[in-house]
Amino acid sequence: MKANGESVSTTLACSVMLAVSFLAVACASVGGAWAQAYPAKPIRLVLPYSPGGIIDYVGRTLAQNLAGPLGQQVIAENRPGAGGITGTDAVARSAPDGYTIVLMDPAIVINPTLQPSMPYDLFKQLTTVSVVSSSPLVVVVAPELPVKSMDDLVRYGKANPGKLNFASAGIGTTPNLAGELLKLRAGIDATHIPYKSIGQSYPDLMSNKVQFAFSSIAGALPFTMDNRVRAIATTGDTRNPVYPDLPTIVETGLAGFEVDLWLGVFAPAGTPPDVVARLNAAITIALKDPELGKAFAKVGAMPRGTSSNDGAAFVRAEHAKWKKVIEDAKIKLD
Amino acid sequence: MDVFSNILLGFGVALSPQNLVYCLIGSVLGTMVGVLPGIGPVTTVALLLPISFTLDPISALIMMAGIYYGAQYGGSTTAILINIPGEPSSVVTSLDGHQMARQGRAGPALGVAALSSFFAGCVAALLIAVGAPPLAQIALQFGPAEYFSLMVCGLVAAVVLAHGSIVKAIGMVILGLIFGLAGSDINSGVRRFTYGLQGLADGVEFVALSMAIYGLAEVAVNLEKKEVKSGIAQSIGRVLPSWADVRTCIPSVLRGTTLGSLLGVLPGGGALLASFAAYTLEKKVARAPRNFGQGDIRGVAAPEAANNAGAQTSMVPMLTLGIPSNPTMALMIAALMVHGVSPGPRVMTDRPELFWGIVASMWIANLMLVILNLPLVGLWVRLVRIPYRMMFVAIVAFCCVGTFTINSNTADLAVLAFFTVFGYICLKLGCEPAPLILGFVLGPMMEENLRRALLISRGDPAIFLSSPISIGFLLAAAFLLIVVAAPTIRRRRDEAMVE
Numbered sequence A: 001m002k003a004n005g006e007s008v009s010t011t012l013a014c015s016v017m018l019a020v021s022f023l024a025v026a027c028a029s030v031g032g033a034w035a036q037a038y039p040a041k042p043i044r045l046v047l048p049y050s051p052g053g054i055i056d057y058v059g060r061t062l063a064q065n066l067a068g069p070l071g072q073q074v075i076a077e078n079r080p081g082a083g084g085i086t087g088t089d090a091v092a093r094s095a096p097d098g099y100t101i102v103l104m105d106p107a108i109v110i111n112p113t114l115q116p117s118m119p120y121d122l123f124k125q126l127t128t129v130s131v132v133s134s135s136p137l138v139v140v141v142a143p144e145l146p147v148k149s150m151d152d153l154v155r156y157g158k159a160n161p162g163k164l165n166f167a168s169a170g171i172g173t174t175p176n177l178a179g180e181l182l183k184l185r186a187g188i189d190a191t192h193i194p195y196k197s198i199g200q201s202y203p204d205l206m207s208n209k210v211q212f213a214f215s216s217i218a219g220a221l222p223f224t225m226d227n228r229v230r231a232i233a234t235t236g237d238t239r240n241p242v243y244p245d246l247p248t249i250v251e252t253g254l255a256g257f258e259v260d261l262w263l264g265v266f267a268p269a270g271t272p273p274d275v276v277a278r279l280n281a282a283i284t285i286a287l288k289d290p291e292l293g294k295a296f297a298k299v300g301a302m303p304r305g306t307s308s309n310d311g312a313a314f315v316r317a318e319h320a321k322w323k324k325v326i327e328d329a330k331i332k333l334d
Numbered sequence B: 001m002d003v004f005s006n007i008l009l010g011f012g013v014a015l016s017p018q019n020l021v022y023c024l025i026g027s028v029l030g031t032m033v034g035v036l037p038g039i040g041p042v043t044t045v046a047l048l049l050p051i052s053f054t055l056d057p058i059s060a061l062i063m064m065a066g067i068y069y070g071a072q073y074g075g076s077t078t079a080i081l082i083n084i085p086g087e088p089s090s091v092v093t094s095l096d097g098h099q100m101a102r103q104g105r106a107g108p109a110l111g112v113a114a115l116s117s118f119f120a121g122c123v124a125a126l127l128i129a130v131g132a133p134p135l136a137q138i139a140l141q142f143g144p145a146e147y148f149s150l151m152v153c154g155l156v157a158a159v160v161l162a163h164g165s166i167v168k169a170i171g172m173v174i175l176g177l178i179f180g181l182a183g184s185d186i187n188s189g190v191r192r193f194t195y196g197l198q199g200l201a202d203g204v205e206f207v208a209l210s211m212a213i214y215g216l217a218e219v220a221v222n223l224e225k226k227e228v229k230s231g232i233a234q235s236i237g238r239v240l241p242s243w244a245d246v247r248t249c250i251p252s253v254l255r256g257t258t259l260g261s262l263l264g265v266l267p268g269g270g271a272l273l274a275s276f277a278a279y280t281l282e283k284k285v286a287r288a289p290r291n292f293g294q295g296d297i298r299g300v301a302a303p304e305a306a307n308n309a310g311a312q313t314s315m316v317p318m319l320t321l322g323i324p325s326n327p328t329m330a331l332m333i334a335a336l337m338v339h340g341v342s343p344g345p346r347v348m349t350d351r352p353e354l355f356w357g358i359v360a361s362m363w364i365a366n367l368m369l370v371i372l373n374l375p376l377v378g379l380w381v382r383l384v385r386i387p388y389r390m391m392f393v394a395i396v397a398f399c400c401v402g403t404f405t406i407n408s409n410t411a412d413l414a415v416l417a418f419f420t421v422f423g424y425i426c427l428k429l430g431c432e433p434a435p436l437i438l439g440f441v442l443g444p445m446m447e448e449n450l451r452r453a454l455l456i457s458r459g460d461p462a463i464f465l466s467s468p469i470s471i472g473f474l475l476a477a478a479f480l481l482i483v484v485a486a487p488t489i490r491r492r493r494d495e496a497m498v499e
Helices: A002-013 A016-035 A054-070 A082-092 A107-114 A150-159 A174-186 A198-206 A217-225 A273-288 A290-297 A308-328 B002-014 B017-035 B041-052 B057-082 B088-102 B106-141 B144-161 B166-181 B206-224 B243-264 B270-285 B298-313 B315-321 B327-338 B346-350 B352-383 B388-407 B410-429 B433-456 B461-465 B468-485 B487-498
Strands: A043-047 A074-078 A100-104 A126-134 A137-141 A165-168 A191-194 A212-216 A230-234 A263-268
Touching: A043 A054, A043 A082, A054 A074, A054 A100, A054 A126, A054 A263, A054 A273, A054 A290, A054 B041, A054 B327, A082 A100, A082 A107, A082 A126, A082 A263, A100 A126, A107 A174, A107 A308, A126 A273, A126 A308, A137 A150, A137 A174, A137 A217, A150 A230, A165 A174, A165 A198, A174 A191, A174 A212, A174 A308, A191 B433, A198 A212, A198 A217, A198 B106, A212 A217, A217 A230, A217 B327, A263 A273, A273 A290, A273 A308, B002 B017, B002 B106, B002 B352, B017 B041, B017 B057, B017 B352, B041 B057, B041 B327, B057 B088, B057 B106, B057 B298, B057 B327, B057 B352, B057 B388, B088 B106, B088 B206, B088 B270, B088 B298, B088 B433, B106 B243, B106 B298, B106 B315, B106 B352, B144 B166, B144 B270, B144 B433, B144 B461, B144 B468, B166 B433, B206 B388, B206 B410, B206 B433, B243 B270, B243 B298, B270 B298, B270 B433, B298 B315, B315 B327, B315 B346, B315 B352, B346 B352, B388 B410, B410 B433, B433 B461, B461 B468
Parallel strands: A043 A074, A043 A100, A165 A191, A165 A212
Antiparallel strands: A100 A263, A126 A263, A137 A212, A137 A230
């Protein structure tokens, strides 16, 4: 009933043409639901960022690999806006029938703490289907800087207070919070310089205008391969195959310093448990494909694949972890 | 002749049957998405990305580059024919290009656009072949302070760009800056001027703004004229530009190509400035008689040349540094990385066949595009004969569908409606929209770089005077301001505008 009311108001609000297409979609979904078991028609996987990032790459690879185990096409669709909120919100509001799902990164647990108001409630309106991948960040430093390890970086920071800058992909992003976490844990001072994407910060990193950054592996790879910036550590719980020689930050002595740029699939809350289970099973099969593993590895991501319950517990833990960092570092949007 | 043998190697790669086919596919697709509203090169490349994983990396990149250039060619078609610039760079083309179309000279406008793009593309490719590594070094010289000074220079030039009243031009630039402020602030994450609307969280959508102000507002003005005979002249005139047209354009094309090639190298928005800068320069230095804004063919030639040259040289930072100038380039980097190629200085030495193959494919793609586009001119021009009462319905539908498909966001349609009314008022008041567009596009980048520079310098403004490049742009801006402000010179400027 609720879905009906919504589609009526949408019809009124939109132009005739849009209404026709909405009705067509609505009819198709009703017909499909009666005809056969889930999934009876293609599934939309919403990617809430612009093309080109890790979510886009992992999402499209996953969508391709899901077609087999599900017996239906999975269509990846970029729905960028407001740091992932727009696309996630669209899925949170869509019908809980398993035909609209979203792939999101840690921003999904950071936004509720950071944003003064959210259009949806993560824990009430979304259900975790599976956490599909893990990828650590890599600490990169300007080549001019006399810093070859995490210890060096901390020592340099303590010896030169007020001199360090660190780049991020914007306030409240994982690279920003990882930098703040380092400041808290190591007791050093550094100024946060936000960029629109971490890739944009590399020219300034190469010329030492910015001294260090927690970068995605995909973003760092072209620059670390020929030492135009220096990679000194990764943030995973184990060493990353892309950088087998680099220690993890935990190895260097900061216990528990793990930052994971994980990606998870979410469905609207109220999606029937058997539909969630069907999706979860298909994702688990897809993630076991060695070809997919190789494709993920190229951007530094490792296939993971949790159960729906474990995924939900992990998402809650990540929410609590970043909430504490945001509060301790007094990060506020003002 | 090292360069010569390298170019030969490149053509050897690019002329293989497989790569020729992908080059053609890319060019055709690019032209199509350039003409169609809403779907741009970024979306197209993103959709093709998974397919490209199965291709040879050279073929994949040649195809993506073809889409990118093709969209530049296609984008000017809609700008000229129906005054809808789909991207910032074709805004300037529509100024004189659409006026030409209304005077029945759509054919020459489209022809000159294609030919000057072709010429500029060839020169830019040659420039990349000869000087990619030193060009890449220019890009590395630009930090936040240098970009800020460049943007200041660009904004001051926006005032010079306008016709008539300077006060109106300054007013429009400031309005553009204000509209550009809406959305999430990059430094603090706070949403400014969004009035609680989720749809404005990323600011005002550029395509909605430009389609409203150029496309729809003009429809409104045309509809209110009593005899809605046609917004566009009935007679087609020549389909292709005459030799006299071409000859008039040669100096403009050369200037546009030079400016575009240099600005394109800067990854932080240089290519965006190219067509605006070229147009401004033409208005100042082109030989009389000048009737810019009323259908001067040089007003099409110069920005189109600059635009295409800039599009081409913006591949330099991508190929030699691994720094993307725009979202399409970011996708190309992703495609290369999947194939295990890390874009950077080593590509030229480690994978010469890739680098030179792509450079050679630039010539081939440009040749294909000009062969593809010149015969299409005849077809496009026939569209102009459609009675206006049918045309305007199509234009409105075109703008609405185009705006909606960018983000599937209904809020963008509200933005479209709002700016249609706004644009109509501007037209009625004789306020030119070009300075507003430039303010809107440059304002956010200027603010971003200003604040980043000051963060790095810990608030010390001396950072803007710490490098010769930054000082140079600021001096140029100051000089332009003096020229505009000095009353005697201003009188001369107004006289020049009357011509």
